Amino acid sequence: MSMERQSNEAFFWMLFSAGGVVAAILIPIHLLLFGLAFPLGWLHAPTYDHLMGLVRSPLVRVYLFVLCSLPLFHWAHRFRYTLYDGLQVKHLNEVIFTLCYGGAVAGTLLTGYMLWTMH
Amino acid sequence: MPVAKPAAAPSKPIRAKVVPIYSEFHPRWYRPRVSVYWWLGQWQYLKFILRELSSVFVAAFVVVTLFQLRALRQGPEAYARFQHWMQTPFAIALSVISFFFVMLHTITWFNLAPRAMPIRVRGKRVPEFLVAAPNYVIWLVVSVAVAWLVLK
């Protein structure tokens, strides 16, 4: 491992931690509402207009950006290590690193683009 | 005075590919490889791997949410189609399984986070559940706030 990577791991762990906190606090309620309560009819689903009204607010857009981007970095770090330890593919670490963090960056950019150009 | 001969330096361990021989100054060590199925060997390892796999369902949630955002952008008909898709058996199954894994993530995360921050009050260590408790409170408060905003 190069000396460069030495301090960078701390950065990725920081992202993993931040993503983990966001995922832990925000995802359960979102999943409960949009994944179970509304489709299964336990609660009345919000109308399209109500949701668009919420999304139009810049604060909500920032919230959605955080909700979608940080957990992806949490996944990238954790999944990377699960592959290293679970499948013992540490020798492919360059490929795995690129795919995981590349995926997270791609998701982040996509989220940012969609939220920025929403009207 | 006779000078003591320096001891022979130990040679590298013999790889198993060669016909094993006994080296006089270095015994053949037994070095088993860790099986790819190591995580099935112990219940604690399996629990650990399940916890780590929860990150896959976290990512799955984000992907579905991105589809939801796209549907919102495309208009009411597209969003209705998205809502309809969320009611298909596959989507419900995915949501149920994801919910289980996301809850696993939340609970293990809050319970383990105090270990990284030992907090001492007046010299004594604050017990871990007291450090974890505020996390649960924040989680509850934020969840209620989000639900209220969405359901209003």
Place this chain on the structure above:
Amino acid sequence: MADKITLEIARYSPEQDVKPSFATYEVPVYKEWVVLDALNHIKDKVDGSLTYRWSCRMGICGSCGMMVNGEPKLACATFLSSYAHNGNKIRVEPLRYFPVIRDLVTELSDFLVKLKKVKPWLIRKEKPALGQGEFLQTPDQLENYKQFSMCINCTLCYSACPVVGLDPIFVGPAAIALAQRYNMDSRDQGADERIAVLAHPEGIWGCTFVGECTRVCPKHVDPAGAIQQYKLRAVMDWVKSFVMPRAS
């Protein structure tokens, strides 16, 4: 409680064997006997070639670590009576994830190299003159690191940690806990010297907080906690190096 118990012990002789095999011995069960007593009984009365490490027989030297029914344990701290009703069998193997030299004896130099790398001693940048007297430390300052100082280097945590087995460069729980013991010691000034080893991608970052190390530790050192604390500290160090770059 039965009066006899069967021990299945891994035997490996480097001169004759390519891989270990199991030998079965029957041992009497007394209320106060531990696995170490059983091993000593076998070596004295049954099979003198059985080879294992032990010393203090009271859980402080850290020599007698071995796998007992798949769990890393100190042989001197594992009572036979707790297994006497479970089908009457105990499987004894050498500690996992270390090369086996013979029978139950493992090769520990990998651990010792890693331990030395983290510099587990007090490092002082300024050494006060002897005449100034001893370092003073309050009980609160002692509490900060006392738990991590309880480590007896028994390497049970290394046998419990899957990352140790999967990643040969991972420094390992005990070494990091001992590094943290010195980092948290108010007398120590060497935290930045240890960071080079620990902040390396394989230093501490290989750890995925499985938590097994803490569960098996006979001295309740909580190495997993030490590692997570160190991760936080490494992150703060990294942030500081960006915000306030250190003078080289």
